[in-house]
Amino acid sequence: MAAPIFDRHSFLRYTVPIEQAKFLILPVPYEQTTSYGTGTKKGPDAIIKASQYLELFDEELALEPYLEGIHTLEPIAFDKGPSERSIDKIYETVKALPLQNKFLVSFGGEHSITYPILRAFAEQAPRMSVLQIDAHSDLRDAYEGTIYSHGSVMARIKDMVDIVQAGIRSQSKEEYDFIKKRGIRTFYMHMIRSDNLWKEHVVDALGNTVYLTIDLDGFDPSVAPAVGTPEPGGLSWYDVIDLIKMIIKKKHLVGCDIVELAPEPHSITTDFLAAKLAYKIMGNLIASRS
């Protein structure tokens, strides 16, 4: 394979032609239904900017994962039309990607983007499980007047595929009752804190083929403050990294997204965390194959 070439606008500042890429980065600067803090449409750009400052070498894996080939796609362009149209555009974009033997990492944008991405994935692998790392269960049937809200994204997804949730610490009574009634595997933060084997239990709850959606507010706000709804008492960096490593070892991870970054003008902490998280996922995927 040809060596990656320098490009300031690509994730990690290097790119390869799409045919040669093992990893595709899809920027999805979609923001239409945010309810509290705003700015998620600037998320993808902030992650790519932060990635310019990451070390290319992963000292834990003793690898330079970027040498496997990362191709950063053009950001999806949205107009001010109805959310259905934007949601369809995300679906059509993902469906048209040449994903055979490639791993897609999408950057949000608000959490609503996961539904159309997963629709495209579920057509290929209908028996997929989705692991959602999040402070919120996002299981309202509709939120603030739309069924495509960030607050109802998992309600759309659970009708297509099995879902497992981790890090949850804020929800409505209706969501709580719904989880009980439907037997959804939700690992609440208060359960995680008192269970040393929680990661094993999350992995056991997943099927063999897994898609991972990471709402950055699943992390503790001391670790990832730049999110629209920073809920106290979340997951640590190593909680998430160790869980992901375990999934990559034991399951077939087919894609992921990192959403809800709302960049702050005076702090780059969360931008950098999101960039490093994406690169750690790539590195561990490579390490697990060799």
Ligand SMILES: [Mn+2]
């Ligand atoms: Mn959330």
